[in-house]
Amino acid sequence: MSLSRKGIEDLKLYVPGRPIDEVKKQYGIDDVIKLASNENPLGASPAAVRAIIEAASNVNMYPDPISAKLCERLSKNLNVQPSQIMVSNGMDNVLLLITEAFVNEGDEVLTCAPSFDTYRISTIVMGGKFKTVPLKNHRFDLNALADAITEKTKMVFVCNPNNPTGTIVTKAEVEEFMAKIPTHVIVVFDEAYYEFVDNTEYAQGMKYVHENRNVIVGRTFSKLYGLAGTRVGYAIAPAHIMNILKRTLAPFPVNILGQAAALAAADDFEFIENTLKLNRAGKEYLMAEFAKLGFDSSDANGNFIWTDTHRDGRELEQKLLQRGIIIRAGYLWGFDTHLRVSIGTLEQCERLIKTLKEIL
Numbered sequence: 001m002s003l004s005r006k007g008i009e010d011l012k013l014y015v016p017g018r019p020i021d022e023v024k025k026q027y028g029i030d031d032v033i034k035l036a037s038n039e040n041p042l043g044a045s046p047a048a049v050r051a052i053i054e055a056a057s058n059v060n061m062y063p064d065p066i067s068a069k070l071c072e073r074l075s076k077n078l079n080v081q082p083s084q085i086m087v088s089n090g091m092d093n094v095l096l097l098i099t100e101a102f103v104n105e106g107d108e109v110l111t112c113a114p115s116f117d118t119y120r121i122s123t124i125v126m127g128g129k130f131k132t133v134p135l136k137n138h139r140f141d142l143n144a145l146a147d148a149i150t151e152k153t154k155m156v157f158v159c160n161p162n163n164p165t166g167t168i169v170t171k172a173e174v175e176e177f178m179a180k181i182p183t184h185v186i187v188v189f190d191e192a193y194y195e196f197v198d199n200t201e202y203a204q205g206m207k208y209v210h211e212n213r214n215v216i217v218g219r220t221f222s223k224l225y226g227l228a229g230t231r232v233g234y235a236i237a238p239a240h241i242m243n244i245l246k247r248t249l250a251p252f253p254v255n256i257l258g259q260a261a262a263l264a265a266a267d268d269f270e271f272i273e274n275t276l277k278l279n280r281a282g283k284e285y286l287m288a289e290f291a292k293l294g295f296d297s298s299d300a301n302g303n304f305i306w307t308d309t310h311r312d313g314r315e316l317e318q319k320l321l322q323r324g325i326i327i328r329a330g331y332l333w334g335f336d337t338h339l340r341v342s343i344g345t346l347e348q349c350e351r352l353i354k355t356l357k358e359i360l
């Protein structure tokens with residue numbers, strides 16, 4: 001008899017980007033760059049690093065269980081009550097708490113494929129049935145998603161911008177979609193990359209939080225603020241949803257260093273501006289260079305680019321690895337000729353293009 005809960009044995013493990021040290025060791029290269037996990041190439045917000053150092057002497061104490069100061073700070077920009085925000089140990093953990101709070105065994109959870117893999121894991125862990133409809137032209141197909149909703153559907157994840165493709169759904173598309181959502185369904189908008197979006201048609205899920213719909217918006221300090229290593233993510237929801245969601249929170253989910261870092265980073269406007277500027281420049285450069293190489297890139301709205309190389313992506317990934325560049329090949333998501341490349345510093349981007357030219 002199996003000791004595991006139903007479904008766990010068949011649950012495929014999440015495949016993360018490879019760590020720099022591992023690649024250094026395997027290939028005997030000192031100078032390895034990672035453009036694989038959509039981290040901030042500028043590093044962390046310097047204000048956050050100072051705050052971590054200051055907070056370090058307090059780590060003998062348990063942290064504030066609800067990250068109250070951070071909720072207060074975030075609530076100002078979001079125009080919600082601090083109690084409508086739940087901060088936890090990275091948005092990955094927030095996503096799991098969301099399914100813990102709402103997904104019963106046998107409930108259907110819908111999203112498009114490919115998208116962020118944690119939706120699958122979080123659903124199956126709870127005994128939910130994970131169902132996907134394909135992206136259309138690498139974009140979330142909200143019409144197909146709405147059509148796939150049944151009376152068994154409990155939750156729909158909308159990743160906007162979508163990881164791995166970087167594409168967005170627009171205000172008009174989401175408005176039409178939300179009009180079709182029945183009251184037994186919760187829509188989760190994963191907006192891990194929303195700060196990077198320049199397109200004015202981009203739809204933020206906050207509109208529906210303010211309308212008191214059955215929605216949750218997820219965000220993170222991992223990307224724009226350069227705090228992936230501190231693991232701080234959060235959910236925003238109307239009170240009737242948040243009151244349920246918060247019950248799943250662990251006693252002290254965000255450590256003292258993470259709370260201090262996120263609070264300081266939220267006001268580090270210089271770092272935010274520098275990150276956005278660098279991302280725009282890197283995106284423009286890579287999009288143009290990929291086009292010159294004959295690659296077809298999807299509309300990139302995050303800090304990464306999804307591009308069709310029209311060649312074996314796995315082989316390219318390997319050859320780049322051997323030359324000290326970690327990217328992610330699209331086969332992981334069922335796209336054999338695609339690559340997902342995080343936008344690095346200009347120097348890193350130039351090295352990537354130079355190396356690709358050598359390989360090709």
Ligand SMILES: Cc1ncc(COP(=O)(O)O)c(C=O)c1O
Pocket residue numbers: 037038089090091092093116159162163190192219220221222228231232233
């Ligand atoms: C779409 C998406 N959602 C959530 C996350 C998780 O973010 P966090 O680092 O806060 O766990 C990521 C991280 O890559 C992501 O790409």
